[in-house]
Amino acid sequence: MRIIIAKDYEELSARAAMIVAGQVCLKPNSVLGLATGSTPLLMYEKLVEMHRTVGLDFSEAISFNLDEYLGLPPEDEHSYHWYMHRNFFRHININPENIHIPDGMAKDVERECGEYDRAIHAAGGIDLQVLGIGTNGHIGFNEPDIKFEATTHKVKLDQETVTANSRFFADPAEVPRYAISMGIKTIMHAKRILLLANGETKAGAIYKTLYRGITPETPASILQLHQDVTVIVEESAAKYIQKNIA
Numbered sequence: 001m002r003i004i005i006a007k008d009y010e011e012l013s014a015r016a017a018m019i020v021a022g023q024v025c026l027k028p029n030s031v032l033g034l035a036t037g038s039t040p041l042l043m044y045e046k047l048v049e050m051h052r053t054v055g056l057d058f059s060e061a062i063s064f065n066l067d068e069y070l071g072l073p074p075e076d077e078h079s080y081h082w083y084m085h086r087n088f089f090r091h092i093n094i095n096p097e098n099i100h101i102p103d104g105m106a107k108d109v110e111r112e113c114g115e116y117d118r119a120i121h122a123a124g125g126i127d128l129q130v131l132g133i134g135t136n137g138h139i140g141f142n143e144p145d146i147k148f149e150a151t152t153h154k155v156k157l158d159q160e161t162v163t164a165n166s167r168f169f170a171d172p173a174e175v176p177r178y179a180i181s182m183g184i185k186t187i188m189h190a191k192r193i194l195l196l197a198n199g200e201t202k203a204g205a206i207y208k209t210l211y212r213g214i215t216p217e218t219p220a221s222i223l224q225l226h227q228d229v230t231v232i233v234e235e236s237a238a239k240y241i242q243k244n245i246a
């Protein structure tokens, strides 16, 4: 595991964007696993900037998003479809046919999940998976006590996650309680993983992820077993790990 402490959010985002850009430059038809949330926002902005200024080319790239709320249509501004299009896809030259996000309106959720995993497999697997982390150590929407062997599936969101994500909704009662998420097994099959953590609220989760036992109580701790993980931690999120890497 490679751990990079970034001095601030700007540096975290610049480094993350360089890693994603490097992946796409070296392998233009890369399969990218993408994340939402506030953490990767500036990384997306920087990738858009690289697309505009130095022609970073996404025309052959394929994307699979980690998760989507159940019950929100793509045009709902709280959906992850909307987030991805507004913050990234509409500003770059990715082929819309190569974009994959779980369908939050799927009638047959189990089937949607199975098809999502099959599509990842058919694309050759994920080359680089970008991850944020929840305050409770979740990745994607894999909440504490998740089964590590899970593939893409329906999840019930923890109260802690509902509360954390309610900042994006006018009325906390509107926060969906269920989502579709890639499972830990799907995530662990990615060839490379880039985990990003920004802000002091993530410090505890990052410490447990990197330095405590591997346990379903901290879903991200399973990443200790992955062979190619880069973790970029902004200074305040790294406050409990400084000693360990000194």
Ligand code: GLP
Pocket (backbone or CB within 6 Å): 035, 036, 037, 038, 039, 040, 066, 067, 131, 132, 133, 134, 135, 139, 140, 141, 161, 165
């Ligand atoms: C959500 C997403 C995760 C994300 C997490 C952290 O619950 N499902 O993929 O990593 O929130 O979000 P933020 O970056 O806004 O703290």
